[in-house]
Amino acid sequence: MNIFDTLKDYLLEQVDKYNLDMDMISxxxxxxxxxxxxxxxKRKDFPIIVGKEIMLEADFKGAKGQAFTSTPAIFEGSLKEILSLDLHASSHDRSLFIASLNAVMRHLGMTDRTIHCKNNEPEVCAKNFPKVIKSKFNNPKVAIIGYQPAIIDNVKDFFETRVLDLNPEFIDTIQYNVKIEDGIRDYEDVISWADIIICTGSTLCNNSIVNFISLNKPVYYYGTTIAGASNILGLKRLCFCSK
Incomplete structure (x- = not known):
């Protein structure tokens, strides 16, 4: 079954279980x-700051859910409308659905840490990544999926590190003494090289998550986008300072 079919079916089950009226819920x-x-x-090269991604925020009865995406969206409507969106062909619709899923699950107490950390917290968060990796593995080769400067800068000080990204402005440049490689061209080489994968949750929005979700090696997802889906799909998530 497609990942988004699984997520939609799960949300529909919760609607039925908790007697939520899809027409009345905004x-x-x-x-x-x-x-x-x-x-x-502190750093000014996060993708959201340099304009390569935006953050969608959905509000469900005061509970907020977020999703990083490259497709801006403004929406006000019912949960029924969200569940009728085209999740297979439209990254715009997927982003709306994911932010809404996170908000609904946060409201129901079925997920947490759905609001992105701010100010100095991304630095504090990133310092935890080497600690977690060291506690679980000896000296692994680490592939980071997605340009996240604080994580890259902290992880590369402790482990052999390679980074994949899809932004042509970063590809083949050196950032924090690490070459940023092409997420399509260099995918197979980097993934076969790595012992573990640290993957941005925003791969869910563009559906490139299918390239990582079934790998035969440890994959850890970071960020708020993946909050609800990680619980539903049983994915490992690292997100230390989000709210």
Whole structure:
């Protein structure tokens, strides 16, 4: 079954279990500014700051869920409308659905840490990655999926590190003494080289998560986008300072 069919079916089960009226429930989604989403950070090269991604935020009865995406969206409507979106062909619709799923699951107490950390917290979060990796593995080769500067800078000080990204402005450049490789061209080489994968949860929005979810090696997802889906799909998630 397609991942999004699984997520949609799960959400429908919760609607039935908790007697939620899909016509009456309002979902409001908006795009956050970089300052709203991540605050005033030490580093200025996070994708959301340089304009390569935006943060969608959905509100469900006061509970908020977020999703990083490259497709801005403003929406106000019912949960029924969210569940009728085209999740297979449209990254715009997938982003709306994911933010809404996170908000609904947060409201029901079925997931947590759905709001991105801010200001100095991304630095604090990133310092935990080497600690966790060291506690679980000896000296692994680490592939990081997605350009996340704080994580890259901290992990590469402890482990052999390679990074995959899809942004042509980063590909084949050196960032924090690590070459950023092409997420399509170099995928097979980097994945076969790595012992463990640290993967951005925003792969869920563009559906490239299918390239990582069934790998025969440990995969850890980071960020708020993957909050609800990680619980539903049984994925390992690292997210230390989100709210």
């Amino acid at each position: 979902i409001v989604s908006k795009s956050l500014s970089a300052k709203e989403a991540i605050g005033n950070t």
